Amino acid sequence: MKQQRIEIIYDFPQPVDKIFAWLGDHNNLGQIFAPFNVKRIKDGQEHINGVGSVRKLSAFPLLPVEETVTAFQLNQLIEYRVTSKLAPIKEHLGVMLFEPYNGGTRLRYTIYFKGAVPLLGPVVKLALQQGIKRGLGKLANMSL
Numbered sequence: 001m002k003q004q005r006i007e008i009i010y011d012f013p014q015p016v017d018k019i020f021a022w023l024g025d026h027n028n029l030g031q032i033f034a035p036f037n038v039k040r041i042k043d044g045q046e047h048i049n050g051v052g053s054v055r056k057l058s059a060f061p062l063l064p065v066e067e068t069v070t071a072f073q074l075n076q077l078i079e080y081r082v083t084s085k086l087a088p089i090k091e092h093l094g095v096m097l098f099e100p101y102n103g104g105t106r107l108r109y110t111i112y113f114k115g116a117v118p119l120l121g122p123v124v125k126l127a128l129q130q131g132i133k134r135g136l137g138k139l140a141n142m143s144l
Contacts, residue, residue, distance in 0.1 A: 001114040003091070004125040010136045012105040018144040019105040020075045020098050026055035032135035035059045047072060054083070063087075067094070082113070089113040089124055107136070 012019050022028055026040035026049055036059045044053035050072035058064040065087050071079035075098060082092035092113040099106050111128065115121030 001118065001121055003112060003114050004121045006111040006125055006129050008109045008132055010107045011101055012140050014104055014144050016075050016098050016100050016105045022144055023096065024049050024078055032138045033131060044069060088116050088120060090116050
């Protein structure tokens with residue numbers, strides 16, 4: 001299976017600490033990534049949503065997917081991997097880089113993965129790309 005890559009650069013009017021805190025809180029993500037419900041199911045080691053924390057994404061009729069945070073630097077970086085055994089994707093890595101930009105925040109969001117079965121990767125890529133852009137647009141318009 002071919003590796004898929006999604007790269008989204010999104011600029012927010014809100015400052016880095018606000019965007020990082022909001023996107024870093026697993027329990028917020030369901031508000032912008034509908035139809036997925038997102039819930040933290042395990043706290044992180046040094047920070048509640050930091051390294052070792054696990055979130056579960058679910059949307060009927062899809063199987064739930066668990067993601068585990070593998071790197072966390074406050075107001076700079078969140079890195080995570082899909083850790084579910086039955087996920088429709090494999091070799092997944094998500095990287096969110098945050099930086100100040102024009103008085104707000106620039107988010108560089110990159111996701112790498114392979115589909116678990118042939119032809120699934122491009123379909124998942126398109127759905128993720130559209131859903132993430134739509135969700136980030138919602139966040140940009142929120143008052144945090």
